[in-house]
Amino acid sequence: MSSTFEMSMVGELSYFLGLQIKQLKEGIFISQSKYAKNLVKKFELENASHLKTPMGSSQKLSKEDVAASVDHTLYRSMIGSLLYLTASRPDIMFSVCLCARYQSDPKVTHLKALKRIIRYVGGTTDLGIWYTKDTNTNLVGFSDSDWVGDVVDRKSTTGGCFYLGRGAISWSSKKQPIMALSTIEAEYITTSSAICQIVWLRGF
Known part of the structure; x- marks a missing residue:
């Protein structure tokens, strides 16, 4: 059987x-x-x-x-x-x-x-x-950085959170690979990282 x-x-x-x-x-x-x-x-x-x-x-x-x-x-x-x-x-x-x-x-x-x-x-x-x-299917991302957050190597930290509609689907926090010389540069690095993540999520 x-x-x-x-x-x-x-x-x-x-x-x-x-x-x-x-x-x-x-x-x-x-x-x-x-x-x-x-x-x-x-x-x-x-x-x-x-x-x-x-x-x-x-x-x-x-x-x-x-x-x-x-x-x-x-x-x-x-x-x-x-x-x-x-x-x-x-x-x-x-x-x-x-x-x-x-x-x-x-x-x-x-x-x-x-x-x-x-x-x-x-x-x-x-x-x-x-x-x-x-919820809708709009993909939205938020990102920010702290400038020279590490007191030793003076590198900043990138943080980001990404939503599909109203629900969070991805979030991260990591030290930036290079030392930013200004808050603007730190934010540019963070924005670039966020855009890469958004592009990957859209493809996924």
């Missing part, structure tokens, strides 16, 4: 690789709330006070920090866990990527910044991405 399998037998998708998916009449909400809560608990910060932002606006990190070194394995584990969370949390992308630059020799100050991100996550575990049913 033979049997056939159809996708309709699987039922409504609600959980996939750590992503929680809620399918409603108004649209689809994707989050990692369960993963986020487990992440906070894993690093024993569930009882720490929550913070309103993942990182201070004036905070500067450096690889030449003279503070004491910390456990490399722990630091890299925290970075890896947070990077996976950025799959549905563009709000922590910049902060996590900034801390990820110091994995080769993390210091106490770097670990403190990383724990601040986790404390922020602890108070925002239910955040995610909302895709409305009535």
Whole structure:
């Protein structure tokens, strides 16, 4: 006796690789709330006070920090866990990527910044991405840069977020490959990167 399998037998998708998916009449909400809560608990910060932002606006990190070194394995584990969370949390992308630059020799100050991100996550575990049913197919991108954000090599950081209609579909944060000599040059580099991403997304 033979049997056939159809996708309709699987039922409504609600959980996939750590992503929680809620399918409603108004649209689809994707989050990692369960993963986020487990992440906070894993690093024993569930009882720490929550913070309103993942990182201070004036905070500067450096690889030449003279503070004491910390456990490399722990630091890299925290970075890896947070990077996976950025799959549905563009709000922590910049902060996590900034801390990820110091994995080769993390210091106490770097670990403190990383724990601040986790404390922020602890108070925002239910955040995610909302895709409305009535969204359009317009592709829109936003980009920005911080000028000479790295205090050592004086390079800027490019950030961007791209939307299909009302839903975010791509976001990134990375250090620019060259040192910009002005804020205008830093913005030109960022704009060029954003345009390349838009062209790729249109082709995709």
